[in-house]
Amino acid sequence: MKISREDVLRVAELAYLDLSEAELETYRAQIDEILEYIGKLNELDTAKVQPMAQVLSEDQTADTTLREDLIVPCAVAEDVLRHAPDPEPPYFRVPKVMER
């Protein structure tokens, strides 16, 4: 077994994701099977391989020097707040974070 019930619980906690009992067991079994399959990567010796962290080569990417600091209008605040679950312009309201 690659992944235990406790692993799934720990990961769900890291991801702030509520899972039901049924989901926990279903995902554990399915992810276990997927990780089992992924294990085939160990057939490859990658000790000397550089990980691919970028898709584009340097000559294909834009100049990375800083652009000019231009002020552009960005009047979306009202729009953004209008669709928020609990707006209190100009803020988003959330449940209390700190206890007294």
Added chain:
Amino acid sequence: MAKEKKRTGARVELAMTTNWSIDGVKDALRAKKISARELAADFYKRIESRNPQLNAFLTLSPERARRQTDRIDALVAEGKPLPPLAGVPVAVKDVISTRGIKTTCGSKVLENYVPPYDATAVERLEAAGAVILGKTNCDEFAMGSSNENSAYGPVKNPLVEDRVPGGSSGGSAAAVAAGLAVASLGTDTGGSIRQPGSFCGIPAMMGSYGRVSRYGLIAFASSLDRIGPLARNVKDAAAILQIIAGRDPQDSTSTTVPVPDYREELGKPVKGLRLGIPKEYFAEGMDAGVRKKIEAGVEVFRKLGCSLVEIHMPHTDYAIAAYYIIATAEASSNLARYDGVRYGLRVDDDSLLAMYRKTRGAGFGAEVKRRIVLGTYVLSAGYYDAYYLKGQKVRALIAQDFRDAFTKVDAILTPTSPVPAFKLGERTDDPLQMYLADIYTVTGSLAGVPGISVPCGMIEGKLPVGLQIFGAPFAETRVLQLAYALEQAGGAAL
């Protein structure tokens, strides 16, 4: 009176035409056979009659379409030059932001989300005269290969309605195949443009990574996501790509490589081109019907004077494993933003953390949750090296396979999918089996190269097969030229 009657007669005839092309629209507008407004109205009428069955569109945007058709009709009336996509009715996948038009990503978590801005691709389409009819259904956050992971119900394949249209851009493919839009935008992370294109029998193209700006594309896996066109013919796919391609300061990964005229090479002879046939893509696991059609497609290229070269891409068999590590890792990070604070669903609770957990637990569907758990796991302390880092190293090997291949050949031919469109509900219980069917598309996604799926016959005359053509990075012109050659040689009827 007689003149008026005659015009009405022509209108009725045009309204019955579902086979509009981009040039056809422009010619009809210029000749005043139809107005942009009338054309859009005809498409909405067809959508109204066909969509309840197909479920390809989630949201329609008639007001925005009307503003655009008025602009185009004014240009026609004034005799001014028409922009390249003037009056062309298009559909946009619901993971691409549209200002003022609901954008759900096929998810409950964004059920009422209305973006305050347009994606660059959408902005460019509209600036080029296209008329946005509405937003198309897709797998939730583009995660899926059948469109069955949408919170708003599956899409049916318009050619065979008991079968899936493919995914995740299933609505975009079905809309075009059913004649409910002339072209559409889809997104491709591991095959999500090409595979539905193949299942629905239309050309569907993913440009090189970085070719099209991702600004406004709601992120799934940022190092893999690409926006691209689905259309009724290769020339139209090229025309759409032409408009949306190119550097955008809003997306730092959009490339500065110049955009050539993609249609210029269409129709030029393909004779003498070297086409790679990778042995690994023709191994076991391919449906016999698919194999027969693909072999017939390859034969067309031989007859056109291409030389076929057997090549090896030795890491192909590891692509699915690497892809599902990298894609889920990036997804788990990108989807952290859905926390009930700024937009979308919120499930209330007295504590902030419980609010996050409940919102995410209620807002995401099964496939998305599964991928968040898997992606968080492969990134977590103690497993990062074994999974995520390993996946990135194998990705480098797969990209090297492509680089090696392109020293020997001009393009690579493969099937798009090992199977044709399967029956709705047939594969939903086994995620791994669903993932494994992405084998021919994820390789090019990982490598960042351009690819197209182009119609290559129908199994027993009813299930379309797609032939995939990969090109070297930024060789979109070559990919399109070859796809056009197959199309003109009768590829769809093989």
